[in-house]
Amino acid sequence: QVQLQESGPGLVKPSQTLSLICTVSGDSINSGGYYYSWIRQPPGKVLEWIGYMHSSGTVYYIPSLKSRLTMSLDISENQVSLQLRSVTAADTAVYYCSRSRWPMGPWVVWGRGKLVTVSS
Amino acid sequence: EIVLTQSPGTLSLSPGQRATLSCRASQSVSNNYLAWYQQKRGQAPRLLIFGGSSRATGIPDRFTGSGSGTDFTLTISRLEPEDFAVYFCQQYGRSVTFGGGTKVEIK
Numbered sequence: 612q613v614q615l616q617e618s619g620p621g622l623v624k625p626s627q628t629l630s631l632i633c634t635v636s637g638d639s640i641n642s643g644g645y646y647y648s649w650i651r652q653p654p655g656k657v658l659e660w661i662g663y664m665h666s667s668g669t670v671y672y673i674p675s676l677k678s679r680l681t682m683s684l685d686i687s688e689n690q691v692s693l694q695l696r697s698v699t700a701a702d703t704a705v706y707y708c709s710r711s712r713w714p715m716g717p718w719v720v721w722g723r724g725k726l727v728t729v730s731s
Numbered sequence: 732e733i734v735l736t737q738s739p740g741t742l743s744l745s746p747g748q749r750a751t752l753s754c755r756a757s758q759s760v761s762n763n764y765l766a767w768y769q770q771k772r773g774q775a776p777r778l779l780i781f782g783g784s785s786r787a788t789g790i791p792d793r794f795t796g797s798g799s800g801t802d803f804t805l806t807i808s809r810l811e812p813e814d815f816a817v818y819f820c821q822q823y824g825r826s827v828t829f830g831g832g833t834k835v836e837i838k
Contacts, residue, residue: 657819657829657830657831657832658776658819658821658829659829660826660827660828660829673826707775707776709775713823715823715826715827716766716821716823716827717766717778717781717787717821717823718776718778719778719787719788721775721776721777722775723774723775724775
């Protein structure tokens, strides 16, 4: 059974880069043509989908984050990574990695989430 | 952007009662691409319903999704103790947006 696990620093300073890794276990990341999405949830607020990385390498970022966001695949490590540059307090959230057969969900498989706080 | 408005914000009910949750979209959701999730404190969301009315694998039949266009409903026929949680709707017909959630709490 496939599992996703987010990892990375829990505290990032304003203006710096938030970097997270989603490690996939139980399946190979480049098999099956899945879309790996990142979804975030600021404390007490609504979920926000921020984009996907397809196992083929295709990416999509939501327009509001496109200028600051990079997603990538590491096939050898079976990982998907997220980098969000020039962060502010508004980027404080639980970041979830998820997997779907479709680019915009719905999502059955989710990681447990990683809380990232932006603060000096 | 399609805005999803969920109501009520909080539903206070007792185990065994019926819960009716609403999700209203600001524009028609194409192909009924509307999903419902359950989220418990400190956990990732769990997919319950997709395509407006199809249950995800392993979801008990007390959960029913219905509706079309701009008005969707999640019904829990008889609340079990493990059903007290927050429920979100999500549309994936045009980009992705989520509703603000309905908290189902024990009365």
